[in-house]
Amino acid sequence: MPSQAGWLDRLKQFERRGRVPLGLLLSLLVLTVAAWWLTLYQAVSMDMPMGLAVRGGSDGMASGEMSGMAMSGIAASGWSPEGxxxxxxxxxxxxxxxMLPAAAPMIFMFAQAQARRDPSVAVPTWIFAAGYMLVWAAAGLGVYVAVQIGSDVATALAPDARARWAPLALGATIAAxxxxxxxPAKRVCLSHxxxxxxxxxxxxxxxxxxxxxxxxxHGAYCFGCCWALFAVLVAAGTMSLAWMLLLTLVVFAEKLFAHGPRVASAVGAVLIGLGAAIGSGSTAMPWVS
Structure with missing residues (x-):
């Protein structure tokens, strides 16, 4: 894995060759910082965690009994186009x-290849990045549907049944x-x-x-590589800052470190163990919102 100075030197070389405009590099940095700022603001300042919710209230259930799945938020209002x-x-x-930090090398590579074919680099590169993000936006719609279905099921269960089945469901999600x-699907997508x-x-x-x-x-390969990791984030309540930062580092390490596949295997082993511990009731979901 190149050092930070190595990455900066490489980006400067691209700029000197005229293959990656400095404005593109700076705009990607600004976009990433702005996205993190908005995400942190949402997580810290707004009472809208995006996890499972029991509609109509918790029926006296303690907030920890869903083992980290958020008990209020968007799902509490039910299905709606606005939601x-x-x-x-x-x-x-x-x-x-x-995802943009880990996707940056691919975006820069596209821009470099585009510059060899056409002096117009910025617009095609941002179209490429937009296509990448469209895949994750579509995944968000799928997550919304899954959260709403999960909330419907949680609401239909009696409080004691929720307390009994929630750790099993959460543990199974993390272990899976x-x-x-x-x-093999993970390995193929990660290799791309x-x-x-x-x-x-x-x-x-x-x-x-x-x-x-x-x-x-490329977004489809990235989704195939990372969707299971983000299932853990949804299980943690989606707006858990600790899990967001941890999974960002995991994705970055898997894709950019020299031993990324080994990192992926190590993370898999940890998640299997954590899922088993949560499912058995021996521990709760750590670092939840």
């Missing part, structure tokens, strides 16, 4: 904050995310995410529509 729009918008901003870390040059060589498409298609394809 879905707000959820997807907040989710997309959060994904931009968490850990198991996914060892599956870790090889920007190979991705550009194999999947290059000319034009702005081609940039969009490439962004969607």
């Amino acid at each position: 879905a729009a707000v959820f997807v918008a907040l989710w997309t901003v959060m994904m931009a904050a968490m 995310a850990g198991l996914y870390q060892f599956l 995410c870790r090889s920007p040059l190979a991705f550009v060589a194999l999947h290059w498409r000319d034009g702005r529509l081609g940039a969009l298609r490439m962004g969607l394809r």
Whole structure:
């Protein structure tokens, strides 16, 4: 893994060669910082955790009995187009904050390849990045549906049944995310995410529509690589700052560290153990909102 100075030197080399405009680098940095600021503001200042909710109140259930799944927030108001729009918008901003640092090498590689073909770099590159984020926005809609269904099920259960089944469901979710870390699908998607040059060589498409298609394809590989990790985030209540920061580091390490696949395996083993401990009732979900 190159040092921070190494990455800066590499970016300066791109700029000197005229392949990655400095404005593109700065705008990506500003976008990432702004996304993190909005995400932190949402998590700290607004009473709207985006996890499971028991509609109509908790029926006397203690806040910890859902083992970290948020007991209030968007899901409490039920299904609505407005709620879905707000959820997807907040989710997309959060994904931009968490995923753009790890996606930056791929974005820079696209810009470098684009510059070799056309002096116009900024617009196709942002179209590529937009396609990447569209995949995560679509994932947010899926998460909204899953949260609403989970809230419907939680509301239908009696309080004692919720207290009994919530740790099992949470533990199973986390353990399943850990198991996914060892599956071939994870390895294939991670290999594409870790090889920007190979991705550009194999999947290059000319034009702005081609940039969009490439962004969607890369976003699909990224989703295939990371969706199980974000299932853990949803289980933790979605707005858990500790889990957001931890998973951001995990994704970054998996994609950019020299031993990223080993990191993925180690994380999988930890998640399997944590899921088993939570499911058995021996521990609660740590670091929840």
